[in-house]
Amino acid sequence: MTAMTPGSNLPLSAVRVAVDVTAPVRLDVSGLLLAADGKVRSDDDFVFYNQPAGPGVTHSAAAGGGDTITVDTAAVPEGIDKIVVTASLDTPGATFAGTEPTGTVRNADDGSVLASFTPPQLGTETALVVVEIYRRAGAWKVRAVGQGYANGLAGIATDFGVSVEEPAAPAATPQAPPAPPAAPPAAPAGQWGPPTGAPVPAAPPAPAAAAPPAAPAAPPAPGKINLDKGRVSLQKNQTVSLVKGGRPLLSSVRMGLGWEPAFRSKSIDLDASVIAYGPDRKKVDNCFFGKLTILNGAIQHSGDNLTGEGAGDDEAITVHLGGLPPQVTGLVFVVNSFSGQKFSDVAKAYCRLLDAQSGEELVRFDLTHSEPRTGVMMAKLIRQFSGEWEMTAMGEYVDSRTVRGMVKPAGQAL
Known part of the structure; x- marks a missing residue:
């Protein structure tokens, strides 16, 4: 097994690989399939607990706790250049300070561990890209990323072309006052878009009323x-x-x-x-x-x-x-x-x-x-x-x- 550092990469020796993301606290783990422009093509390219299957990528609970994103590289569409595996904290307002999530890359068929990565120096981040599975010269590799976001999974979604809508207020509580404009979405991290839970593509643009709440700008993408x-x-x-x-x-x-x-x-x-x-x-x-x-x-x-x-x-x-x-x-x-x-x-x-x-x-x-x-x-x-x-x-x-x-x-x- 190889212990990876931020920015390092390894060739994948297995066609089907599983990325287990675990931590001492509950995480929401997702996978986004990105085209050459670094964006998702549609809501089908966002895989998480509410939408556990996409083209060549699936979400499941890890055997030892946490979540798993499994990538069948042979089934990933030709138009997809990489799959990023993300993690966000399930507790509202919590940060990764004092919490070290670990991404473990396994051969999905025999369970053998290929690599592991624990992002260092986490602080005020509430979500991060853990690793990415990507194509290079016809072969597949894994890269350790560890890019953090202070504005939660919504920041990652925005970066990769997904916009998040505010969930509608429950019908049984019409008297509840509206949330302040700068507050995060009321749904837990990973609960995206309309009640179906599906993400909404960035194009065409969402109406102003459905735009995500204001949040601090995400750090530069690790292009x-x-x-x-x-x-x-x-x-x-x-x-x-x-x-x-x-x-x-x-x-x-x-x-x-x-x-x-x-x-x-x-x-x-x-x-x-x-x-x-x-x-x-x-x-x-x-x-x-x-x-x-x-x-x-x-x-x-x-x-x-x-x-x-x-x-x-x-x-x-x-x-x-x-x-x-x-x-x-x-x-x-x-x-x-x-x-x-x-x-x-x-x-x-x-x-x-x-x-x-x-x-x-x-x-x-x-x-x-x-x-x-x-x-x-x-x-x-x-x-x-x-x-x-x-x-x-x-x-x-x-x-x-x-x-x-x-x-x-x-x-x-x-």
Whole structure:
């Protein structure tokens, strides 16, 4: 069995796979069949306890508690690119803070466990995408996702093209006052649409009276892109596959990190570092201004910049992807303020990935906000089962003036 980390993927060795989602509390689990545009085609593509069967996908109760989404990849229609497995809390107002749901992927025919995934660092989320079963080059794979939503299953539904209608008030209680406009639907999570429980397609648009209640905006969808169209600009939590022309990028890359002092602030000394992890999220080594070369030269640091002044990258870390030892499966790039100045005194902080040979910029991530803290996780590179690498923009702040204090939170973020 393989323990997966966010963003990692595995090829499926079985035609029929079951995804069990379990937790210490009651969950509502569903599966959505998505076309190439990332949306459901109709209400038939939404599978949950009130509609337990769809094209090639079924919902059932798991033997050990929880729910199971079973996918028969041979029966999934050609127009479907992926099936996302979601979970939401059954108790109104509850969040995933202190609750760790686990997705277990099994061979549906013999019960053998293929992989498991427990999303890390959950807090105010009330729903999340646990895993996705998807096609790639004619084969099926599973990817660990762990994308959380603060506005419940309705947020996931909206993201994937399903709109949720307010249930009508029961006829026996006409005197009940209407719910406040910002309140969530009165039905429990998973109770969708009109009394039949069926979801309503996003097109044509629902009338204003049937629109879902106002809710906080969902975080950016973890859209997957590659390098075929040139330089990629990432937003927080977005991922790019380091693949170009169908081939994974395994040459040398350079992560450049830069910053400028905020308006009227003094020069600020920040330190860029990278932490290498194994598949168990344990640190293998870290490279910083005090240790410029690690892993037999596979990772090299440019040296310390004391001010952040001047154009271009302030510090750079070169990674020879093809030269990394097999035990290194994840890299997290971090920046710390050793002098104790806060990132609220920093302007234009960014990281960018370049081809180390040509100097071509491949990926860029600009921080769009700052926090009065002393450390930030900028980006992570994760080696996939196929050998390719994926970069995810992070922009997560912590309180730490040195790379040593970043090891634990960065490992949890993988």
